[in-house]
Amino acid sequence: MANMDGRDLSLDLIEEIFSRVPAKSIARFRSTSKQWNALLKSVSFAKKHSANAPKEESLFIMLMDSRVFILKVNLHGIYDGCDPSAKVGHQFNLKDPRSSEVDSQVDIRNVFHCDGLFLCTTMDNRLVVWNPCLGETNWIKPRESYKKTDCYALGYDNDRSYKILRVDRQYSVLTTKNEYEVYDLTSNSWRVLGVATDWVLPKHFRGICVNGNAFWVAARRSFGYFLQSFDFSTEMFQSQSFPHPFPFGNPSLSVVGEEQLCLLGTNSSPYGRSDNFKVWVATSVGTGLSWRNSIAASNRKSKYKSYYVYNFFQGMSFLADELNNVIVYLSLDNILRIVGNNYHTQVENLGGGSIQSCSVLMNYVPSLAQISNKVNSLPGGSEREAPSTST
CATH class of the missing domain: 2.120.10 (Neuraminidase)
Structure with missing residues (x-):
């Protein structure tokens, strides 16, 4: 039987399971490990979750x-x-x-x-x-x-x-x-x-x-x-x-x-x-x-x-x-x-x-929508300001 922390499960299977979990329940799993955090923050997972997860109540x-x-x-x-x-x-x-x-x-x-x-x-x-x-x-x-x-x-x-x-x-x-x-x-x-x-x-x-x-x-x-x-x-x-x-x-x-x-x-x-x-x-x-x-x-x-x-x-x-x-x-x-x-x-x-x-x-409606592909995280979970670009 797999451990509760998921260490005996493949990352592909974990991704498949989490893609069917409501968005508001996903955030608490990000602190489990760096690997899970990276997965749950990825753009590919956000797209898969959008396709598979049950529609959240407004x-x-x-x-x-x-x-x-x-x-x-x-x-x-x-x-x-x-x-x-x-x-x-x-x-x-x-x-x-x-x-x-x-x-x-x-x-x-x-x-x-x-x-x-x-x-x-x-x-x-x-x-x-x-x-x-x-x-x-x-x-x-x-x-x-x-x-x-x-x-x-x-x-x-x-x-x-x-x-x-x-x-x-x-x-x-x-x-x-x-x-x-x-x-x-x-x-x-x-x-x-x-x-x-x-x-x-x-x-x-x-x-x-x-x-x-x-x-x-x-x-x-x-x-x-x-x-x-x-x-x-x-x-x-x-x-x-x-x-x-x-x-x-x-x-x-x-x-x-x-x-x-x-x-x-x-x-x-x-x-x-x-x-x-x-x-x-x-x-x-x-x-x-x-x-x-x-x-x-x-x-x-x-x-x-x-x-x-x-x-x-x-x-x-x-x-x-x-x-x-x-x-x-x-x-x-x-x-x-x-x-x-x-x-x-x-x-x-x-x-x-x-x-x-x-x-x-x-x-x-809660979602896992990604703010940007290029946001750099700072220690403590805050984000860097995005640069200004003049035309």
Whole structure:
């Protein structure tokens, strides 16, 4: 019989076994031996694991007080009179490589999720790609400098090579200028791609990733809101269509799992009272989007209606739960709100926790995605900053 540490098993058999283990359980095996650690960190294993491992359950993640937490939400039986519950769970620790203190944490300004990876901007204008499942980071140096007004997205091309899009948003009353560039995590280099002048990415609308590509609600001065996407394979922007007809205003984007684009709209003016929400899900994400109706929420009898449109107009992130036919979001007053068909409730005390500032609510699926083929590890598990390459 093989020993529990696996010394009597061939490395090929160990790889086959681990490729079928959920990602969130893999990390603890890396400390068993240097050989296992090298195997579990390899690109070939990550690809095999992606093909063989069971699909992980999507988790709720929130950015709260500059930290990333799991949010545990129980929606079971809400239409049968059961009260929903929510509790702030595990905190993901993003260590600061510039600090000598063991427990020093980075203050996160914003977070973008793609394929189990987080792209984080920090309060001191740094940029990092982070796999919280593996505890690995890759700090990205700017080609020139980062700005608080920059817009970022993380995605991947047809070869599953990860890239970062940076849009330098320069707006004035008369002019619009979006200089954009891409960072390739395989070559560790920036490339300037071009300048767009006919649209803007409003700061209060969050971008999301679906199947490796990025999406935003964008705007044109004479056209209003539309859907803008960026293809990381062609490295080009493309305008996409909303569902037709689209009578609802104040659009917001989310994602179901990591594969379905989700669009929410409300039926009233930015500062009016809203009676209805409607959610559509994209059934294809090619050159042209196809949409299906998903969740319809009516709240004519709710005493909380005055919050709704204002929150979504400010770009609040949301999650659509099709199984329970509800929309879950955190309002500007940091209260978790759950909206369904003639149903509304709220969870003001998240398991006894006190929320000071929460700006992001999103889905997260743990993965073994590799941050880069060329990241050099430092003692203690931190990572070297990737070099800056001027074009």
